[in-house]
Amino acid sequence: MILHHDIYTAKSWATSAEQLKHSSALAAYRTALRFLDDWQHAAGLSSSSHHFDLVRKATSSLAMDAFSCGVCDGALMTAVELVEQGRAVFWTQLARFHTPLDDISASGDTGKTLVAEFKDLSFRLRNMLDDSTTEDQTTRIRQLTMQRDDVISCIRKLPDFSRFLLPPLYSDLQKAAQDGPVIIVNASQYSCNSLIITNIRKS
Numbered sequence: 001m002i003l004h005h006d007i008y009t010a011k012s013w014a015t016s017a018e019q020l021k022h023s024s025a026l027a028a029y030r031t032a033l034r035f036l037d038d039w040q041h042a043a044g045l046s047s048s049s050h051h052f053d054l055v056r057k058a059t060s061s062l063a064m065d066a067f068s069c070g071v072c073d074g075a076l077m078t079a080v081e082l083v084e085q086g087r088a089v090f091w092t093q094l095a096r097f098h099t100p101l102d103d104i105s106a107s108g109d110t111g112k113t114l115v116a117e118f119k120d121l122s123f124r125l126r127n128m129l130d131d132s133t134t135e136d137q138t139t140r141i142r143q144l145t146m147q148r149d150d151v152i153s154c155i156r157k158l159p160d161f162s163r164f165l166l167p168p169l170y171s172d173l174q175k176a177a178q179d180g181p182v183i184i185v186n187a188s189q190y191s192c193n194s195l196i197i198t199n200i201r202k203s
Contacts, residue, residue: 007035011062018069018190026073029066033085036062037167061189062086068188076195077170083186085167100164107158114155121148174199 010032017025063086070079101118104111125144128137155164163172176182177199184195 007032010035014062014065014069018065025069026066026075026078029062029069029082030078032062033066033082033167037085037088037165064186064188065190067184067186068191068193071186071193071195072191080173080184080195080197081167081170083184084173088167100161104155104158104161104164107161111155111158114151114158117151118148118155121151173197 010028014025014028014032016022017028063083066086067079067083070076070082101115105115121144125141125148128141128144152165156162156166163169174197177197182197184197186193186195
C-alpha cells in the first residue's frame with residue numbers, strides 16, 4: 001500500500017541521485033511517479049482539499065525534473081512519457097475519473113457493474129486513508145486494495161480500456177502530432193529543454 005511518505009522518500013532518492021550525478025536518477029523518477037500514480041488511484045474519488053493539496057505539492061516539480069533527467073540521459077521517449085504521467089496525475093485529480101468511468105459504464109452491463117464496484121472500493125479506501133491508521137486498518141486497507149486491483153484488472157480486459165489507470169505510452173502521445181509537430185518546452189531546476197515530437201507514418 002503506497003502512502004504519501006513513500007512518494008517523498010522516492011523524491012529524496014531522485015534529488016540525491018541528481019546531486020551526485022548517479023546513474024539511478026531516472027529509475028528514481030520512475031519510482032516516484034509510479035508511487036504517486038498508485039497513491040492517487042488508491043485515494044480514488046476523493047474531493048478532499050487536503051488530498052488535492054498533497055497531490056499538487058508532490059507534482060509541483062517532479063514531472064519537469066523527470067523530463068529533464070530523461071533528456072540529459074538521451075532517453076527521449078521515456079522523458080515524454082514521464083512528464084505526461086506527472087501531468088495526468090494532476091488532471092485526473094481535477095476530473096476525478098468521471099470521464100473514463102462514464103465511458104466504461106456506457107460500454108455495457110459488465111462495465112456498469114465494474115464501475116460500481118470500483119467506486120465503492122475507492123470510496124471505502126479513501127475514507128480509511130483519511131483516518132489515522134491502526135494495525136487492523138492496515139490489514140483492511142491491504143484487502144481493499146487487492147479487491148480494487150482485481151476490479152481494475154477486469155476493466156482492462158474490456159475492449160478499448162486496456163490502459164485504464166495506466167500512464168500513457170509514447171506511441172499514444174505521438175498520435176497528437178498527426179496534424180503537425182508537437183513541441184514540449186520544459187523548465188526544470190536542473191535544465192531547460194525543448195523536444196519536438198513528430199508523427200512518423202510508415203508507408
